[in-house]
Amino acid sequence: MQRNHTLPNLWLLSDARNDARLEQALRSLPEGSGFIYRHYHLAPEPRRARYAVLAQIAHECGHRVVLSGSAGEARLWGAHGLYGPARRIGPGEGRLRIATAHDARGIEAANAIEADAVTLSPVFPTRSHPDAPTLGPMRFRALAARARMPVIALGGMTAARALELDWQRWAAIDGLV
Template sequence: MALIQSFPALWLLSDARNDAALEAALARLPRGSGFIYRHYHLPPVERLARFNQLSRLAWARGHTVILADSAPTAREWGADGIYGAPRALVPRRDDLLRLATVHSLGEMAEARRMGADAVLLSPAFATRTHPGAPFLGPLRWRMLAARAGRIPVIALGGMNARKARRLDWPHWAAIDGLSSL
């Protein structure tokens, strides 16, 4: 897939802890933002039903909807793309947008080899998702981001509007930082 004309600056990720706030968060995001649906905590039938609810809201606001799953599942569910580790992107056989989650220089190189359309580089800062885990910080995050080449890099991990300004990066994603405004 050719990268969407105006690549979203903001990306909301779904999670069990922000599920109750997702409808309001999707409505607050600027038109044309991105939404990455994960909801790994739900059984398959419930996960699909929740995806259908949230994706309808997201598309009505002009958001790009990405599914954290396989390409066949994303095509079946009607998602705009897939999200996962670089190795999960599999060689391109369709027009799905492919977003890779990366945490190291090796994963960044793998994402480029696998044809990722964008990467979510994390963790930029300390995060509730992995309490106490090491994080990159602004300097190391920017050094790794510089190795992405022409692939857009989305900051993830402890992100909110204040930290996005501190990082001084145009694309960022959050779970809590965009759902609890």
């Protein structure tokens, strides 16, 4: 399958924890970065209104905007793509599709739908789940090797951790704000 999507190396994910700093964070990212809008904590109308504000800033900065939602929402809201478990984002409909994975089953599901990319997490301990099990660098690399698409490292990621991992594609919730 021919893919014509530009896939940024650096991604910012939205969350209730980083909401107050998102405008500043989007403006400080390098041009052409990616922004994954989640904001699961908001009711539908406020969620869409917040998306509109943040997506406008992201577009002004030349970033790709991906929505955690349905294909219909992504189309209606003007997102460049979809983010979520492979079973929810499904096969392509012309938008960038980033699947989520935490183990080999998640990677295989992303392969099965021919996702454009997959986030693999958690690589390192995170602020939200500091005592949760992590993949660590060795398991992360072993799982990433099974993916037939680019892998975006997620979970406790910062610029320093990306260097430590020696991985060019990475995403953060707290590590970029």
